[in-house]
Amino acid sequence: xxxxxxxxxxxxxxxxxxxxxxxxxxxxxxxxxxxxxxxxxxxxxxxxxxxxxxxxxxxxxxxxxxxxxxxxxxxxxxxxxxxxxxxxxxxxxxxxxxxxxxxxxxxxxxxxxxxxxxxxxxxxxxxxxxxxxxxxxxxxxxxxxxxxxxxxxxxxxxxxxxxxxxxxxxxxxxxxxxxxxxxxxxxxxxxxxxxxxxxxxxxxx
Numbered sequence: 246x247x248x249x250x251x252x253x254x255x256x257x258x259x260x261x262x263x264x265x266x267x268x269x270x271x272x273x274x275x276x277x278x279x280x281x282x283x284x285x286x287x288x289x290x291x292x293x294x295x296x297x298x299x300x301x302x303x304x305x306x307x308x309x310x311x312x313x314x315x316x317x318x319x320x321x322x323x324x325x326x327x328x329x330x331x332x333x334x335x336x337x338x339x340x341x342x343x344x345x346x347x348x349x350x351x352x353x354x355x356x357x358x359x360x361x362x363x364x365x366x367x368x369x370x371x372x373x374x375x376x377x378x379x380x381x382x383x384x385x386x387x388x389x390x391x392x393x394x395x396x397x398x399x400x401x402x403x404x405x406x407x408x409x410x411x412x413x414x415x416x417x418x419x420x421x422x423x424x425x426x427x428x429x430x431x432x433x434x435x436x437x438x439x440x441x442x443x444x445x446x447x448x449x450x
Contacts, residue, residue, distance in 0.1 A: 247275045255434065258434060265428070268441070271438075274437060278390050282348075282355040283344065286380070286384050288300075288304055289376075290375055291304050293375075297401075309331075317345035336375055340373070343374040366389075367381040379398045382399075390433075392431055392432075392434070393431065394436065401440050402439050405440060406421065
């Protein structure tokens, strides 16, 4: 089920920017939540600094190792070596193991994020091992479906901006900020359309 703000966002962005209007016509995806916080955050850890296809391959092996059930209790029983065999780096494996432990012992509570601002939520998520700003933003998009996330560190988004707005790569910071201001409060939808323009596949974590 699409977020309540989705269609309103499409109308808003189409009026604000002619390039985005074309991208939204071409964009065939939509945003839904998986309703599994651990799944989304594990996937964002795995996807750090590698290509989409490489991330898909590693995640598929990880999912198989978990027997299709990506849950903290299942992952807590796997060793670092088990996770490394899926293609994860040692740091990513430790990050996922640490996340499973913190959720199980309730030292981290995903439910608290619901009532936080975007920036407070990013800071709270970033307190986790192997979770930085980008991974936090992916969770806010794909699990919490927040409408106004603009991940300035995301290579795919920056490449899409360069391609669609005829800018050099990397696009200038001032231009990225200008687009953020133009697309707000529906930056998340703009990001999804930009990603689609690069890969022609709806992104889902």
